[in-house]
Amino acid sequence: MTKRAPWPMVVPAGTTTVGTARVRDDSRPVMTTAQRRIYELTGNPPQSSALDDPHDPFAVPALSIAPTKKPAKYRNTKxxxxxxxxxxxxxxxxxxxxxxxxxxxxxxxxxxxxxxxxxxxxxxxxxxxxxxxxxxxxxxxxxxxxxxxxxxxxxxxxxxxxxxxxxxxxxxxxxxxxxxxx
Missing domain, CATH: 3.40.1350 (Trna Endonuclease; Chain: A, domain 1)
Structure with a gap:
């Protein structure tokens, strides 16, 4: 068994990998596979959204287009x-x-x-x-x-x-x- 580093591990700024592990820029949780699949189907991000994680290979680029509003029942314009x-x-x-x-x-x-x-x-x-x-x-x-x-x-x-x-x-x-x- 190998000796583990003391917790919390201190990683110098700018480090991208520690051993075989990849270092993330922020501490937000990544989407699980289930969350990612739901997001791909519905377009609704999960509550713990990590869509802007630059290291996530499955991340879908965020759409900058606002969702279209449902038109009025009688097509009137307020x-x-x-x-x-x-x-x-x-x-x-x-x-x-x-x-x-x-x-x-x-x-x-x-x-x-x-x-x-x-x-x-x-x-x-x-x-x-x-x-x-x-x-x-x-x-x-x-x-x-x-x-x-x-x-x-x-x-x-x-x-x-x-x-x-x-x-x-x-x-x-x-x-x-x-x-x-x-």
Missing amino acids: CEHEGIKFDSQRERSHWFHLVQQQAAGLISDLRLQVAFVLTERKQRDDGTWERKSTYVADFTYVRDGKLVVEDVKSEATRKNRTYIQKRKQMLDKHGITVKEIQ
């Missing part, structure tokens, strides 16, 4: 203008149109994202509570003394069952017809 966030570019452009109409004096009291309560919060017989139901309109304004509620909708979102139900409840509860903007 955007912002002067701190106001819009769900789509079409909604933002309609906002600009309404701002111009208000400046011209055709409409007044222009507001964004106005919530209307459709059903109040109620307590069930078993003591639990049923949440209130609300409809959030994209725009509301007053034209010729009458409140107008507008919602920017595409063909696909106009057919959404939840939207249709809430649109009908708006007419029933508040007597307001939601004007859909394409």
